[in-house]
Amino acid sequence: MDARAVSTSRLVSIAAALAGSLLLLFLAAPVIGLVGVGGAEGLARLGSDAELRDALLLTALCATAATACAALGGVPLAWLLARRDFPGRAVLAACLDLPLLIPHPVAGIALLLLLGRDSAVGGAALAAGLRIVGTPLGIIAAMAFVAAPLFVSAAREAIARVDARYEGVARTLGDTPWRAFRRITLPLAGRGLLAAALVTWARAVSEFGAIVVLTYNPKVVSVLSYDRLTSHGLSEALPVAAALAVLALVPLTLLRALRADAERVR
Amino acid sequence: MIAVESLTASKGRFTLRDVSVALPAGGYGVVIGPAGAGKTTLLEVIAGLLRPSAGTVRLGGTDLRGVPPEARGVGLVYQHAFLFPHLSVQDNVAYGAADAAAVREVVDRFGVAPLLDRAVESLSGGERQLVALARALARRPRVLLLDEPFSALDPRRRAQVRREVRALHAAWALTTLQVTHDFAEAGLLGDQAILLDGGRVLQAGPPAEVFRRPATPYVAEFLGAENVLVGEVRGSGDAAGAMGADAAVDAAATADEDATRAVVFASGPLTLHAVGDVPPGARHAVIRAEEITVSRDQAHDSARNRFAGRVVEVAAHGPLTRVTVEVRGVPLVAALTTHSARDLRLEPGIAVVVSFKAMAVHLC
The missing domain is CATH 2.40.50.100 (RNA polymerase II/Efflux pump adaptor protein, barrel-sandwich hybrid domain)
Incomplete structure (x- = not known):
């Protein structure tokens, strides 16, 4: 490589780093600012602000329930998508991306249409004594709707990474399909499935648009921060928003640790 | 014992077309063919891991259509062993074992006792193939399917393991079908050689006959006739x-x-x-x-x-x-x-x- 080529390639690197830094700054600055300004007060409020405490707990519990629902249906679906060739597989995969693409209030309205008291499903649930809209069930439904596709797509990748021939060998060694999945694929894809669950949980925690349509009260943290902003102004919203940002950092940190562990094993 | 008739199956870019193979009980068949011939696909169909689009597979006279892999009594050893990486060597060998005595017998025969406490990741390619052989045989299958099982072994070990497989084949009257691209191995091991290329059987018969009397000039050149x-x-x-x-x-x-x-x-x-x-x-x-x-x-x-x-x-x-x-x-x-x-x-x-x-x- 001659001197000019070297200097050109260095120029390209510098330009790329500059452009990248600007974007990173734009992404990181608000979050850092938020946690920096409101973080300490947010943590301090945890002791005194019962509404914030309850909202955090509700958010974490509902996100966990939504993630469990996503995993329950998502793991079998991911296995089918990863392992079986069937008519309409491509269409199904495309449909799974749909919830990621429609605006979240629209998703909330669609869910309201399905689960509201005047709908068939919502009506039947209500007749069985189960209110969905305006309860934590509505929160879970909204969270699951927007976050489950993430789980399925990440889980599909995790399962596809485990060579199907491991399952094949297990079958020739006497395992039924379910047993082979449980003894071989599940443990081998375990780390990937856990990562999928973490991403799903994080996405559920950060949801606002769909939840606010279905269940305004009881409030999850995102709704609470919006509520405080509109009724009390920025100073009241800030600690709540910061607490939510800190909560979102938990799965992010776990995910990083998981990936680092995977690197070390490999 | 193994009777494959007019089999058509495809997997990715590999396709078998109208393949027929007959191997008597206790026979040792060797499928020879270049990479991409469909050799592994043939084994996967016999093992029940791949559903054929046409044709039948019989083992001991029973049509295996609809019989799942776990009920076929077929052992399969892949070229790359596919030992379960999250289990110990011991647990791999015992995974589908018929009983403890079967485990002991194969462990002794293939000399894998010193490997039992090791982690799968620490084994060499040759050691993995030995363990995979032991794992398949510990189940005491009726039929053994081997996909290039000796390719990762060094020459001395290869001769020894070949002898052990041959001995077990005789002792257990184990019907064996092996895939190789090595003509010499076909001559050394097989009672029956099956030439597979482009998803079709070019010729089948005793190895000496196939080598001496190739059916077509293509087979002759394929088998290295100068x-x-x-x-x-x-x-x-x-x-x-x-x-x-x-x-x-x-x-x-x-x-x-x-x-x-x-x-x-x-x-x-x-x-x-x-x-x-x-x-x-x-x-x-x-x-x-x-x-x-x-x-x-x-x-x-x-x-x-x-x-x-x-x-x-x-x-x-x-x-x-x-x-x-x-x-x-x-x-x-x-x-x-x-x-x-x-x-x-x-x-x-x-x-x-x-x-x-x-x-x-x-x-x-």
Whole structure:
């Protein structure tokens, strides 16, 4: 490589780093600012602000329930998508991306249409004594709707990474399909499935648009921060928003640790 | 025991078309073919891991349509072993084992006892293949399917493991079907050789027969026959004696061969004498290099085909030397022991006589 080529390639690197830094700054600055300004007060409020405490707990519990629902249906679906060739597989995969693409209030309205008291499903649930809209069930439904596709797509990748021939060998060694999945694929894809669950949980925690349509009260943290902003102004919203940002950092940190562990094993 | 009939199946870019294989109970079959021939796909269909789109697979007379892999009694060892990485070697071997005694027996036979406490990641490729063999056999399958199982072993270990597999095959009357791209292995192990290429069976039969009598010129070249000459049959039976001067001169020599089955085959400037049944439409003569002798004088031997030529190339490969002799513009390759090639002081440009028996000329 001659001197000019070297200097050109260095120029390209510098330009790329500059452009990248600007974007990173734009992404990181608000979050850092938020946690920096409101973080300490947010943590301090945890002791005194019962509404914030309850909202955090509700958010974490509902996100966990939504993630469990996503995993329950998502793991079998991911296995089918990863392992079986069937008519309409491509269409199904495309449909799974749909919830990621429609605006979240629209998703909330669609869910309201399905689960509201005047709908068939919502009506039947209500007749069985189960209110969905305006309860934590509505929160879970909204969270699951927007976050489950993430789980399925990440889980599909995790399962596809485990060579199907491991399952094949297990079958020739006497395992039924379910047993082979449980003894071989599940443990081998375990780390990937856990990562999928973490991403799903994080996405559920950060949801606002769909939840606010279905269940305004009881409030999850995102709704609470919006509520405080509109009724009390920025100073009241800030600690709540910061607490939510800190909560979102938990799965992010776990995910990083998981990936680092995977690197070390490999 | 294994009867595959008119099987058609596809997996990714590999497709089997109308494949039939028959292997008796306790037989050892070897599927030979280049990469991409569909060898592994065939094993996966027999194991039940891949559903064929047409055709049947029978084991011991039972049609296996709809029988899941776990109920087939078939052991499968992949080329890359596929040991379960989250289990210990011990747990791998015991994964589907019939009983503890079976585990002990295979562990002893394949010498994997020292590996039992090791982690799968720490094993070498050869060790993995041994453990995979032990794991498959600990289940005491009726049928063993092996996909290039010796490829990762060093030569000394390979000979030893081959012997053990052969011994187990005999002791348990285990019907075995092995896939390889190594012709020598087919000759060493198999009772039955099945040539697979492009998803089709080219030829099947005892290895010696397949090697000596390839069904098509393609099979001949596929199996490494050096001399495949294009031409046509000029006459056969008694009529052959009247064909051309070559045949008339050597008329006396026909006494030691069945004159009624003698054949004359013309290939460009060469006229070859062959013997035996000629398949209809035969347009190729195949002569294996080891059937051709090279000498420096006209000394008479009983060989029916004898040509003067000139050495154009001498290439030594360890104990064997390949000598290319040009006869009237046609290159013929002979395989000599390196020792005799040295005795003959062969080098390019030297005039020699090549000869081979009519029996050595195979028409197809």
